[in-house]
Structures are given as C-alpha cells and as structure tokens.
Amino acid sequence: MSGSGPFDHAWSFVGELGNRMFDNHVRLAVTGLRRSGKTVFTTTLVHHLLRAHDLDFLSAAHQDRYLGARLIPGEGERFTFEAFEADLMADPPRWPEATDRLTSLRLELRYRATGFLSKMVTPVQTLVVDIIDYPGEWLLDLPLVGTSYEQMSRDSLALARRSPRERISRDWLDRIETGDSSGMIDGYRLYLERCQHELGLSFIQPGRLMHGIDDLPEGTTFTPLTPGHPLEAEMAARYQRYVEEVVKPFYEDHFSRFDRQIVLVDLFSCLNAGPDWFDDSMTALSTILESFAYGQSGWIRRLISPRIDKVLFAASKA
Known part of the structure; x- marks a missing residue:
C-alpha cells in the first residue's frame, strides 16, 4: 500500500503529530463525505506506521529517529484494521466495507529524542495516537x-x-x-x-x-x-x-476531545456528476466548516470547549 497520491497532504498533516512538545497523547479524527475512502485512508496510515516503510510524511523517519509503532489496547469499539488490511492486500484486492459507526485504534509510536537535555533525560520518547474513524454524516x-x-x-x-x-x-x-x-x-x-x-x-x-x-x-x-x-x-x-x-x-463525549481532524472528500466524483452534485458537496462542506468556526461568541464555543487546533480537508479519489 503506497502513501503517495491524493493523500499526500494528509500524510504531511499526520506527520506533524509529534511536533507538539509537551503532548504524548494525540487524538486524530478521520471522517469523510460519501465514498471518500476514509476506511482505506485509515487502514493505509496504520499499515505504514506499523511496517515502518514509505514514511515520507513523518519527519522522525527522515531524521532516522523513528523506532517503530505497535497497536495497544484502546477505548470503545475497535477499528478492525487487520480485516481491512487483509481486504486491501488480497489478490485481487477487495474494497473494505463502509463503516457506519464510531470506531478507534490506539498506537504507540517510539522515536529518538532531539535536543541535548531530552536525549539525557528520555533518549527514547513515546507518542500515543488514537485514530478515531466516524461517518461524515455525524459531523x-x-x-x-x-x-x-x-x-x-x-x-x-x-x-x-x-x-x-x-x-x-x-x-x-x-x-x-x-x-x-x-x-x-x-x-x-x-x-x-x-x-x-x-x-x-x-x-x-x-x-x-x-x-x-x-x-x-x-x-x-x-x-x-x-x-x-x-x-x-x-x-x-x-x-x-x-x-x-x-x-x-x-x-460532548467525542468531538470535544479530538486534537486534529481530517475530512476526506471525493471531489472528482461530484465534479463528474454535474453542477447539482458539486453544489450539494459544497453545501456539505460549508455545513461542516460551521463546526470549526469557533470564535469567541460562536454557539459551538458555548456548547463545548473544543480542542481541535488543525483541520485538513483532503481531496481523494475513492
């Protein structure tokens, strides 16, 4: 499974996770509009982190500091990574079934520290990443x-x-x-x-x-x-x-706890379908954007205390 293609910017976005100096636990949410390929994206991301190859999106790998990742027990219903990976690696490959509920997967990433003091105190550092997959309709x-x-x-x-x-x-x-x-x-x-x-x-x-x-x-x-x-x-x-x-x-239970959010959009399909479908996708994206327009007086700010500091919209071809 290759990390190149329409998800390049998403890989770079994920690769920044370890740059938050004092965080050792990050919650990355992944969702998408209809047939955007979010299950494939999540499966491919986890595959690359676990196998430690083609990690162009991870600065620690470029600097030869990445020591690997492993799956560890998490919370809630589990994202069935192994089954989805088997589908994608079958001969011929099978398209994974669409997910219709919130699931998650927890990984522990290990990497060598940078900086003189960090190397002395904790030469090998750990970052726990929760990847949460949920239907775009919920957003x-x-x-x-x-x-x-x-x-x-x-x-x-x-x-x-x-x-x-x-x-x-x-x-x-x-x-x-x-x-x-x-x-x-x-x-x-x-x-x-x-x-x-x-x-x-x-x-x-x-x-x-x-x-x-x-x-x-x-x-x-x-x-x-x-x-x-x-x-x-x-x-x-x-x-x-x-x-x-x-x-x-x-x-309140999930969205307010996310640190970063990726929203995948199958832009090519709606462009090919015609103006009505393109307008429909733009309406969906505009509605989703309302969820991240916090502001000081925004109603979402009054509802919850959001933690998401970065949102990425990525065009995919499912």
Missing part, C-alpha cells in the same frame, strides 16, 4: 444544535423540491399529507437513504437516521413538516430530543 448534524425545528423543516422541504432530489422526494412528501406519523418518519428515512445511495449525494441531514437507527433512543426519529401541520408539535418535540440525546452527546 453534518452538529449545526442542528443551533437550528430550530421550523428552520430545519423549511430548509429540508425546499431542498426536497429542487433538482436532483425532486426525482425521489414525491413519496415522502405525499406521506406528509396522510397524518400517519410512523409512515411519515419511515418515508423521510427512505428518502434520505435514496438521496445517498441512488443519487450519490453528500449532504444528508440528519445523518444518524441513516446509520444504526435501531440504536437511537426512543422518540428521537422525526420528519420535517409544513407550517401548521397537525403533527408539527409532536415532530418538533422529537427533533429536540434527537438534538439533545443524539447530537449533543456525540460532540
């Missing part, structure tokens, strides 16, 4: 924390009536008129799935309705509705529970 959900149900509904319905979504939204929009809440919710979820799988769109919000719906807390599924709909109050309450019980816990 798209963060702005919902600052969005009312009414605004979310207006935006979602307007989007559904525009190209290319108008091709597949009719069934869901018809269900809104039936008065059957479960039918509306199912129709909305199926509509989102078709947006992603049939149309190949990237801006899927709310993202958690796409993955692991059976794991969601009771009463957190919903559908956007037109103003004045008889079930508007019920759906607004469900939406608020989704924000409070699904969106906020992810960012």
Whole structure:
C-alpha cells in the first residue's frame, strides 16, 4: 500500500503529530463525505506506521529517529484494521466495507529524542495516537444544535423540491399529507437513504437516521413538516430530543476531545456528476466548516470547549 497520491497532504498533516512538545497523547479524527475512502485512508496510515516503510510524511523517519509503532489496547469499539488490511492486500484486492459507526485504534509510536537535555533525560520518547474513524454524516448534524425545528423543516422541504432530489422526494412528501406519523418518519428515512445511495449525494441531514437507527433512543426519529401541520408539535418535540440525546452527546463525549481532524472528500466524483452534485458537496462542506468556526461568541464555543487546533480537508479519489 503506497502513501503517495491524493493523500499526500494528509500524510504531511499526520506527520506533524509529534511536533507538539509537551503532548504524548494525540487524538486524530478521520471522517469523510460519501465514498471518500476514509476506511482505506485509515487502514493505509496504520499499515505504514506499523511496517515502518514509505514514511515520507513523518519527519522522525527522515531524521532516522523513528523506532517503530505497535497497536495497544484502546477505548470503545475497535477499528478492525487487520480485516481491512487483509481486504486491501488480497489478490485481487477487495474494497473494505463502509463503516457506519464510531470506531478507534490506539498506537504507540517510539522515536529518538532531539535536543541535548531530552536525549539525557528520555533518549527514547513515546507518542500515543488514537485514530478515531466516524461517518461524515455525524459531523453534518452538529449545526442542528443551533437550528430550530421550523428552520430545519423549511430548509429540508425546499431542498426536497429542487433538482436532483425532486426525482425521489414525491413519496415522502405525499406521506406528509396522510397524518400517519410512523409512515411519515419511515418515508423521510427512505428518502434520505435514496438521496445517498441512488443519487450519490453528500449532504444528508440528519445523518444518524441513516446509520444504526435501531440504536437511537426512543422518540428521537422525526420528519420535517409544513407550517401548521397537525403533527408539527409532536415532530418538533422529537427533533429536540434527537438534538439533545443524539447530537449533543456525540460532540460532548467525542468531538470535544479530538486534537486534529481530517475530512476526506471525493471531489472528482461530484465534479463528474454535474453542477447539482458539486453544489450539494459544497453545501456539505460549508455545513461542516460551521463546526470549526469557533470564535469567541460562536454557539459551538458555548456548547463545548473544543480542542481541535488543525483541520485538513483532503481531496481523494475513492
């Protein structure tokens, strides 16, 4: 597995991890828009660190200070690196299955110290790196924390009536008129799935309705509705529970602990698909960027105390 190609800038970004003088534990988050190749990226990164070859992105390797890496026990559900590596190294290679939940892998990197004092005190230093892989749709959900149900509904319905979504939204929009809440919710979820799988769109919000719906807390599924709909109050309450019980816990428990973030984008596919798909990807990226616009008065600053000091957007060709 080669480290060259569309991920070159990402490798350099990862290679800076050890430059934080007083940190010996770094949490690197990796996510991506639809079919961006984040599983392949994460697997390839770990493969190179463990095998200690083609480490052009690591300054310690250039300086002959890199002593190797090993996998050590971590927290939470484990990223199944060995299975993904076997897929990529098979003959012929197999494309790894897409991941639909948060998983992580912990590595211990060892390298020779620089500087006279460091060499005297700790000649061999250790850096623990947690690599966290999670679906890009989860990141798209963060702005919902600052969005009312009414605004979310207006935006979602307007989007559904525009190209290319108008091709597949009719069934869901018809269900809104039936008065059957479960039918509306199912129709909305199926509509989102078709947006992603049939149309190949990237801006899927709310993202958690796409993955692991059976794991969601009771009463957190919903559908956007037109103003004045008889079930508007019920759906607004469900939406608020989704924000409070699904969106906020992810960012409080995980996002706020990330040190660095890589976001992969399959730019070539959306360019080839046409203007509507390119605009959709730009909407997704703009929404993601809101998550990193902290500022002194930003709402995300009030929600959490973010630690991410660098974010990299990398164009890939999955």
